[in-house]
Amino acid sequence: MAVRKIILLGNPILRQKAKPVGKITKAERQLIDDLLETMDAHEGVGLAAPQVGIPQRIFVARWEGETFALVNPEVEWQSKETVMGMEGCLSIPGVQGKIIRHEKIRVRALDADGKPIVLQPEGWLARIFQHEIDHLDGILILDRTDELFWVVEEETDEGETKVRLIPTTKDAILATFRRRRKTVSTPTR
Helix, strand or coil, X not given: CCCCCCCXXXXXXXXXXXXXXXXXXXXXXXXXXXXXXXXXXXXXXXXEHHHHCCCECEEEEEECCEEEEEEEEEEEEECCCEEEEEEXXXXXXXXXXXXXXXXXXXXXXXXXXXXXXXXXCEHHHHHHHHHHHHHHCCCCHHHCCCCEEXXXXXXXXXXXXEEEEEEECHHHHHHHHHHHHHCCCCCCC
């Protein structure tokens, strides 16, 4: 297993619709293992293959002690009931958004061994699945809301970490990530 580099907002792979996996081979199993390792290293709860530069319909998630690896997931059903919640994204670090998601969904997919599975996540797990399936379709949290925030951690006088959410816009986020891509460190002699 290896920790792979997570690609950031601005990389065109994040906006592509990922390709279905025809056959699960050793390479796909290795990718699944690497996605889990990378997700854990970045303290995430889900990670899609496009986020590590691989445009395949694969994602992993871990929630409440359960680990999931889904290949070619398709949402078959979603509840009419929706709920608003804060979401972040490993490909857009330092940003969160208020996103409306379906409370319950039913997903058909293949597991890591290529066996058909049907899952019916609810609550936060349903949110995680919807977020990751969005990645497979080239959709980011910036496309789901206008209520976006920079996440700023500050240390209090007591030595505790306090998190502040500062309202921002899509344009400000896009401009910030554009500047990050253009910043190239030049070695000094």
